[in-house]
Amino acid sequence: MTRAVLALRAPSANRVYTAAAGPLVLAEARWVLGAHLGPGVVVRERTVGGMHALEVRARAEQTVDEDRLDTLLGLLSTTYGLFEIAGEGLLRPLEASSPLRHPEDLETILKYPGKTNEQFTALLVNLAASLSTRRSGLFDGTLSLLDPMCGRGTTLNRALRLGLSPIGADIDRKDVEAYRTFLTTWLRTHRYKHQISSTSLTVRGEQLGTRTLAELAPDKAAQRAGLAQQVTVLGCDTARLGEVLAARSVDAIVADLPYGVQHGAHGGGGVQRSPLEVLRRAAGTWRSLLRDGGGIALAVNRHTLDHDAAREALAAAGLTVLTRDGAFRHRVDQSIDRDVLLAVPSNHPRLEQLAALDALQEETPT
Ligand SMILES: C[S@@+](CC[C@H](N)C(=O)[O-])C[C@H]1O[C@@H](n2cnc3c(N)ncnc32)[C@H](O)[C@@H]1O
Incomplete structure (x- = not known):
């Protein structure tokens, strides 16, 4: 019998x-497991004792790296517990190894209007990382991750918990300052060894904004063991990042695009700015920062950003969208009908294998 989890x-x-x-x-599980492990696993939804679950089995004749599978399942955005199906009606608890570090409240404690839900952020990070040819860097801290519209840092905090040293950027100085204040307080409260500094971000005599750099480790022993991490936050326009960061240096880009609606104003706010305009201005820069084998996960509001228009804007920048319209569609509220676009450089070495994963989404396992 094939192993089932x-x-x-x-x-x-x-x-x-x-x-x-x-x-x-x-959809998250099918993309992430397919991208990391190949098409050798079958995933389906089922309920067990009234609880919702995913059941994952290796296809007949396929060998799958079981430890990696369990770790990936443990990292899925909504996983609560893992069990191996040990026989008819028998479930054996599984203790998967996890790269997650730091207390969970690093992700959850900060609340504000416009915050991207933490579980949804974890989904975006999982998806973007899985598309990278350097995806195993997710498990040893070496994957380089950028959120080019990071707001108050939900993606950065997820990446820190994964042991990464992420970079974020946001044009809104209030957001950058709020993230710095939050992180400083959190690090002090948790008695972490840390240093935070902010300087002005100047390129060829022009001041683009600010650069905040934090270095952190839970304690001296972690510092000595090489477990210190960095987080960099650039307070500047995302379209200027090419002047600040090294070309082809990023493995995964995660962004929750502006929704084109006012946050916090219940009953629907007025349109602030066009998300398509932002995408058209920024996509070329994002492509230039991404390694050829890198991946992007973008959260978009279908009410204010048409899938085909987004696909064209990304294609013009040398990026191929892998997902169909509505692949991750869900309604957040009256004004936000959210979806996720997955994209990779059009010369990504695994473009064909990754593009084939979209078709797997339709699969109904027998
Ligand atoms: C949906 S919010 C992201 C929220 C974020 N994930 C969080 O949880 O805090 C979109 C962000 O894009 C930023 N933004 C809009 N235009 C930008 C630009 N041209 N450059 C950089 N950031 C920009 C906004 O300031 C906003 O913080």
Whole structure:
């Protein structure tokens, strides 16, 4: 019999869009497992004792790296617990190794209007990382991750918990300052060894904004063991990042694009700026920063950014969108009908294998 694993879904998963939580994590699992392990695993939804779960089996005749599979399942955005199906009606708890570090409140404690939900952020990070040819860097801290529109740092905090040293950028100085204040307080409260500095970001005599750099480790022993991490936050226009960061230096880009609606104003706010305009201005820069084998996960609002227009803007920058319209569609509120676009450089070495994963999404396992 082939080994089968159940990943239970947290009961609190995506309270906001409950009905979509199942299809979302199913799509996440199929993309992430397919991209990391190849098409050798079959994933389906099922309920066990009234609890929602994903069941994952290796296809007949396929060998799968079981440790890596378990670790990836443990990292899925809504996983609550893992069990091996040990026989008819028998579940054996699985203790998967996990790269996650630091207390969970690093991701959850900060609340503000416009924050990208933490579980959804974890999904975006998992997806973008899986597309990279350097995806194993997710497990040893070497994957380089950029959120070029990082707001108050939800992606950065997820990346820190994964042991990475991420870079973020945001044009809104209030957001950058709020992230610095939050991180400083969090590091002090948790008695971490840390240093935070901010300087002006100047390129060829022009001041583009600010650069904040934090170095952190839980304690001296972790510092000595080489477990110190860095997080860099650039307070500048995302379209100027090519002047600040090294070309072809990033493995994974994760961004929750501006939705083109006012946050915090219930009852629907006015349009602030066009997300398509932002994408057209920034996509070329993002491509230039990404390694050829890198990947991008973009969260978009379908009400204000048309899939085909986004696909064209990305194609013009040398990026191929892998996902169909609505692949990760879910309704957040009246004004946000959210989806995720996955894209890679058009010369990505694994373009064909990754593009084939879109078709797997339709699969109904027998
Ligand atoms: C949906 S929010 C991201 C929220 C973020 N993930 C978080 O959880 O805090 C989009 C962000 O894009 C930023 N933004 C808009 N235009 C930008 C630009 N040209 N350059 C950099 N950031 C920009 C906004 O300031 C906003 O913080």
